[in-house]
Amino acid sequence: SYALTQPPSVSVAPGQTAKITCVENNIGSKSVHWYQRKPGQAPVLVVSEDTDQPSGIPERFSGSNSGNTATLTIRRVEAGDEADYFCQVWESSSGNPWVFGGGTKLTVL
Amino acid sequence: QVQLQESGPGLVKPSETLSLTCVVSGGSISGYYWSWIRQPPGKGLEWVGYVYYTGATNYSPSLKSRLTISLDTSKKEMSLRLRSVTAADTAVYYCARIRGVLDPFDFWGQGTLVTVSS
Secondary structure: OOOEEOOOEEEEOOOOOEEEEEEOOOHHHOOOEEEEEOOOOOOEEEEEOOOEOOOOOOOOEEEEEEOOEEEEEEOOOOHHHOEEEEEEEEOOOOOOOEEEEOOEEEEEO | OOEEEEEOOOEEOOOOOEEEEEEEEOOOOOOOEEEEEEEOOOOOOEEEEEEEOOOOEEEOOOOHHHEEEEEEOOOOEEEEEEOOOOHHHOEEEEEEEEOOOOOOEEEEOOOEEEEEOO
């Protein structure tokens, strides 16, 4: 089990909106980062500090964080968005300072 | 553009030492934490440990007794040595850069698969 819970898979048709959740008790009090990883490639930061888009990331990628759930939203999904997505936080009370979600495989139908 | 590249043997025998190197190009070593992160097959990502640019280190409690991470600033290389490996250490190992504890990992390597098997 992981400190951060993500659905193993999400499927969406092209042009639709994908939402990937990351659940932890009181995650809204933490800063959540989201990464995209395609097979054989280095992970890429797509959303930082809950809602910020790094330079070069399409505006279709956005994030939110409140209560027990952080959400990565991908609007107007494209075939090229098919990848694994995982969330990450800093856990000040944990022996491991950085904790990751289990990852979500986004499939574009 | 900062690039990180991991390298090392793809196969290590049980009880032996796993050694990996991460070469940093296109950016400075200074001011950053340089981390190893791994993902065992079918499991999620797990932070392994870091070396700060000053040489200070911090390791995952579950690996601390077997792990050494070091930084050669002149070569811009980070190294990992994990002793007495078992099949549970089989994973894709990534190196990644982070500026501060609340910051994201802004650059990652592609990862290298290490299999522990006789």
